[in-house]
Amino acid sequence: MSEECTSEPAGAIRAIDEHSVHQICSGQVVLTLATAVKELVENSVDAGATNIEVRLKDSGAELVEVSDNGKGVEEANFEGLTLKHHTSKIRDFSDLIHVETFGFRGEALSSLCALSELMVVTCHESSQVGTKLVFDHKGNLVQKLPHPRQQGTTVSLQQLFYTLPVRHKEFQRNIKKEYAKMIHVLQSYCIISTGVRITCTNQTGQGKRNTILSTSGSQSMRDNIGAIFGPKQLQTLLPFQQVLPGDSVMDEYGLKDTDLPKQLFVITGFVSRAEHGVGRSATDRQFFLSTTVHAILLR
Template sequence: MATIKQIDGRTIHRIQSGQVIVDLCSVVKELVENSIDAGASTIDVRFKNQGLDLIEVQDNGSGIAPANYESIALKHHTSKLSSYDDIGSLETFGFRGEALASLCALSTVSITTCVAADVPKGSRLAFEASGKLRDTSVVAAQRGTTVAVEKLFHNLPVRRRELERNIKREWHKVIALLNQYACVQTNLKFTVSQQPTKGRRIVLFSTKGNPTTRENIINIFGAKTMAALVPLDLKLEMKPTTLGSATQADLAAGLISLDVKIVGHVSRPVHGEGRQTPDRQMFFINGRPCGLPQFAKTFNEVYRSYNSSQSPFILADVQLDTHLYDVNL
């Protein structure tokens, strides 16, 4: 878990989100991003029964300090912002501090954590539905944090039945999301496994702590996929339609850059090197997975002018100054 800060009520009102956990994907997203923010070099994501029984994310990050045990799952207590202005220079994935509180309200949550100074003695934390710490016990642990989420939506019967009925579709969305994190995050060993109700645990895919996205793609999709790709390295300059007076002043002082880089990989623009469907198109803003339909449309239209019968594989990370976009959106 990353650094935790106290924030005032006015800031809470401006960053809060009504529903943080809405489906299986949002559970996985919040937990994986917490692990990345904690500086983890290894993340292990484990599912039982495609997440219906258990979702568990283990990392070797900084761990949670004992002073924060009481507040870690309380609403509005764990933001990574000190003030609303921090949002303009946000470099962490999470920032609202509502995910663990939401998870406690919708599932059974337990956390095992250990900071470097306490190895090999960690703590196992259990929580009430309100996020209040119910129980703490001493366990053997290495540095890092493991969050286990069991029986998601167990107290919301209609939502639980909906999840069970649509689990195949939700599962495909979760794997697609995890593929994105595993591809874009370098120097991070990322493993995803699934254990069916009956049977042994199966590793679905893993990366090896690679220094480049190229090697990550090979680990996940294979060398054959990589052989059909070319590097993507575009340099553009943004021309904003509107800028606040503060932003204009920062721009004049050279504190904000309008330079935009788009880096990654795309299918070679030759017939036969693309895919039959646009099922492997991943877009990011500063490493954060995003749905960018206008970007996707532009990429696909340009690609089809070279290969009209296929769609490209795309991994495109849009790198730009954090002041030029609203991370809330």
Template sequence: AETIRLVSSSQVITSVVSVVKELLENSLDANSTNVDVKLENYGFDKIEIRDNGDGIKAADVPVAAVKHYTSKISSSEDLENLATYGFRGEALGSICSMSEVLITTKTASDDFSTQYLLDRSGHVTSQKPSHLGQGTTVTVLKLFKNLPVRKQFYSTDKKHKEEIKKIQKLLMAYGIIKPELRITFTHNKTVMWQKTRVSDHKMAFMAVVGTAVMSGMVPFQHHSEDPEVFLSGFLPKPSSDGCLTSHSSAERSFIFVNNRPVHQKEILKLVQQYYNLKSHKDSNRSHPVFFINIAVPPSAVDVNLTPDKSQVFLHNKESVCLAVENVLTSLYGPLPG
């Protein structure tokens, strides 16, 4: 049973990045406006995420890390109108099966916070009072210690640095889509990146890409009906060179579907095609900076495609791509042919 648990867990939790993503999404689902992410030794010794959200009720803690427990949906209708990042109840349990987990939490009605120690099956083995304020802190120690092969895979210096960059980009994505969110990201006591609370998407995007790059961007909005697609965001001005990053590790393109950061290769390719055409850039080397939020009715998207939810299935993908092409054509002109 332990092995089966590990195997299924390793589909959700494949890296330090995936742990950070799951914990951050839990913090956001709990209405946090303040999140501190701290790593030690690239996350292998320690990953800690502290939030100021709703906290977990004492009665819910014993089940929170049990596989398939979720407080977020209770019917298939909820699944079709998903308002939260999480819904499968897999992350905490999966993380427990491959690390040592401490959860410290306090709700608004608790007098003080409590720190819980969890075992590999997600059960509470001990608890003690703590001094932390309202919210939840999840501490993940010795990740992958029982999966030496996985740890080995990430053991080169280059891989480590890439992972840190990926985490930073992930945090930036949530920082853009949640302007009100304050985030700090610390690795080995060094602050790697931070963002303050701002008022709107424009300010949030600027906080991520900087004022110089932002001055070369244009906002756009596009609405098409039947099927309903609403697009908004920022694209580089046709003439602007400052919006390019030449290293894929410093890539600053952000695509969201209903506020969820996603990988959408087709849309990324479209933007690159149109932009590179206009700016005569070698399309293999240039990565235009942009931010596209795609809003569709919740029933038109299936977020259950991959274990890590980084890809989504759009029921009207052609219409969405067409809408994106409309925006791109009006900005950069039509593609030849």
């Protein structure tokens, strides 16, 4: 009895079309709802906003919208706002070492264009009237209309991930987990963004819009912690006190003053008191920000 070969010869290797490449690569930049919100909030902070509103519909499955009162976008930058490899942050590779902002505005918006229906309403500080901008999935500007708005920018994402059917189905199925992760990420920005009022609301169906979290724009990180986790949490906090080693420690390790590095690092932040009933069994309230080094350990 002869055995028939059923395998087909491999097809010719061909280049993937540019549109599909952009979708696939963008899916590796914006992986989750949390990533999308993070990128938009960072853009608002980089734009000098003191008031940022995150509005969700159906926990972000239907709509994600981030609005701010930052500097806005100049008309000269409308065309390049969402194009790949377009940014105001660097001009060549060597500029990377000098970047002190959160990220590359154009790269994030380019990826979000490929994964959703993206619309921007912006009014630059030098403009008298705002502008509504609509982009296609390649980041090309397809519509520009006058639109009333005070200074700042609003970015709206409808149907996140719908251009990737398998990813979109998974996103819809796991929306509660995606939403919970997004809230945790947003909490970290609320805590560390002193002088910035951040509000997040969610609307389910045609129901009422509910406030999920908000800060008051205080200059104090401690106040921000209280706004997010409640005044009871503030009662358990102790600030970090960074001190140089004393004489006894110096003697124990045979060190001299000249052996100690000067300002090797600076760490500030808060930790919960080590008392019975104060701690937490989970690590969901531990936050670290690496600038100097900020640490928030609520446990």
